[in-house]
Amino acid sequence: xxxxxxxxxxxxxxxxxxxxxxxxxxxxxxxxxxxxxxxxxxxxxxxxxxxxxxxxxxxxxxxxxxxxxxxxxxxxxxxxxxxxxxxxxxxxxxxxxxxxxxxxxxxxxxxxxxxxxxxxxxxxxxxxxxxxxxxxxxxxxxxxxxxxxxxxxxxxxxxxxxxxxxxxxxxxxxxxxxxxxxxxxxxxxxxxxxxxx
Amino acid sequence: xxxxxxxxxxxxxxxxxxxxxxxxxxxxxxxxxxxxxxxxxxxxxxxxxxxxxxxxxxxxxxxxxxxxxxxxxxxxxxxxxxxxxxxxxxxxxxxxxxxxxxxxxxxxxxxxxxxxxxxxxxxxxxxxxxxxxxxxxxxxxxxxxxxxxxxxxxxxxxxxxxxxxxxxxxxxxxxxxxxxxxxxxxxxxxxxxxxxxxxxxxxxxxxxxxxxxxxxxxxxxxxxxxxxxxxxxxxxxx
Ligand SMILES: [Fe+2]
Ligand SMILES: [Fe+2]
Numbered sequence: 127x128x129x130x131x132x133x134x135x136x137x138x139x140x141x142x143x144x145x146x147x148x149x150x151x152x153x154x155x156x157x158x159x160x161x162x163x164x165x166x167x168x169x170x171x172x173x174x175x176x177x178x179x180x181x182x183x184x185x186x187x188x189x190x191x192x193x194x195x196x197x198x199x200x201x202x203x204x205x206x207x208x209x210x211x212x213x214x215x216x217x218x219x220x221x222x223x224x225x226x227x228x229x230x231x232x233x234x235x236x237x238x239x240x241x242x243x244x245x246x247x248x249x250x251x252x253x254x255x256x257x258x259x260x261x262x263x264x265x266x267x268x269x270x271x272x273x274x275x276x277x278x279x280x281x282x283x284x285x286x287x288x289x290x291x292x293x294x295x296x297x298x299x300x301x302x303x304x305x306x307x308x309x310x311x312x313x314x315x316x317x318x319x320x321x322x323x
Numbered sequence: 324x325x326x327x328x329x330x331x332x333x334x335x336x337x338x339x340x341x342x343x344x345x346x347x348x349x350x351x352x353x354x355x356x357x358x359x360x361x362x363x364x365x366x367x368x369x370x371x372x373x374x375x376x377x378x379x380x381x382x383x384x385x386x387x388x389x390x391x392x393x394x395x396x397x398x399x400x401x402x403x404x405x406x407x408x409x410x411x412x413x414x415x416x417x418x419x420x421x422x423x424x425x426x427x428x429x430x431x432x433x434x435x436x437x438x439x440x441x442x443x444x445x446x447x448x449x450x451x452x453x454x455x456x457x458x459x460x461x462x463x464x465x466x467x468x469x470x471x472x473x474x475x476x477x478x479x480x481x482x483x484x485x486x487x488x489x490x491x492x493x494x495x496x497x498x499x500x501x502x503x504x505x506x507x508x509x510x511x512x513x514x515x516x517x518x519x520x521x522x523x524x525x526x527x528x529x530x531x532x533x534x535x536x537x538x539x540x541x542x543x544x545x546x547x548x549x550x551x552x553x554x555x556x557x558x559x560x561x
């Protein structure tokens with residue numbers, strides 16, 4: 127496996143190297159590169175997510191866009207939805223193992239981690255809420271990388287990330303979408319804003 | 324002990340110009356971090372994502388797993404620049420034999436094993452090899468967050484009688500297993516590290532600092548007893 131220590135973007139030929147589903151993994155990571163500044167660059171607020179890619183409903187629930195996620199909202203994300211995704215992830219991993227594509231999964235996860243982790247580093251390294259949000263996006267990206275490689279089919283969650291959205295999950299009867307760069311935004315920028323769009 | 328190296332060593336070429344002894348000594352330190360950061364991510368953090376009781380804790384565990392893996396890669400990059408042998412050819416330290424069986428057990432690894440990592444890294448923040456010094460300084464905020472997460476969550480768990488005993492036994496086991504992490508009391512390696520300005524503390528000084536801080540955590544903050552430990556370590560560390 128190619129050894130990378132740092133990556134700003136997926137390397138040349140990455141999608142082809144991954145085989146089936148590789149294009150989808152690359153598109154997902156390009157979404158992160160497009161909507162999140164590099165880890166060492168200051169956060170820039172000008173690039174908002176693409177409004178054209180927002181569905182009216184997700185998982186049978188109306189979609190609600192939010193500009194911030196206070197801890198109390200974050201704590202109410204439906205754990206069943208999370209368990210469902212976790213299940214999809216482990217099934218996808220098992221299928222890749224059975225198909226002898228474990229090394230492709232490893233490469234995809236390695237590159238995803240290198241591209242995403244610094245780009246999702248919160249402005250304040252001690253901000254537990256921002257770190258939880260950052261971990262949520264990383265967790266979802268890890269899941270979608272595995273399912274894209276195993277299934278190679280359209281996925282609305284992956285499309286949203288590619289369009290600059292973070293599909294947060296079901297909370298209180300709505301499916302929340304937040305800007306992908308929310309974990310990166312300095313908290314003072316969020317103060318005084320309304321919690322939904 | 325002979326004269327300590329007082330000057331800064333700015334890059335791999337300058338390190339090599341100082342001779343094999345310096346590069347070998349640096350290599351031992353860097354490679355132990357290459358191994359242990361990877362082992363920590365693989366043995367403690369990754370499996371614990373599934374043990375997290377709430378979505379929020381799952382996400383935090385995921386963030387920490389990614390950070391630890393990132394630390395592994397950053398140390399690996401330094402090793403690579405120095406042309407060092409493959410660190411993974413040796414096993415990680417025995418503390419990674421600890422089996423994380425519960426969320427409480429995981430929380431205690433962050434509060435205790437990551438605290439050991441901080442004690443070692445604080446020393447390396449003064450290291451004569453500037454790339455290693457810079458790397459350790461840059462990783463400290465993340466390591467502090469890991470320990471802060473462990474400590475804050477442990478305080479919540481300590482208040483719950485249902486998790487208190489699991490927490491106590493995990494803490495005692497982890498502290499006992501982490502003591503060898505600091506190396507033998509009469510270590511020739513440590514003498515070399517200090518002579519070359521790579522480290523400042525003896526192994527026993529670092530171990531004593533770890534015992535002091537974990538004693539504050541257990542006895543003062545969590546209201547637990549402290550395991551009986553030997554501040555010296557005469558044995559081998561793998
Ligand atoms: Fe680390
Ligand atoms: Fe850590």
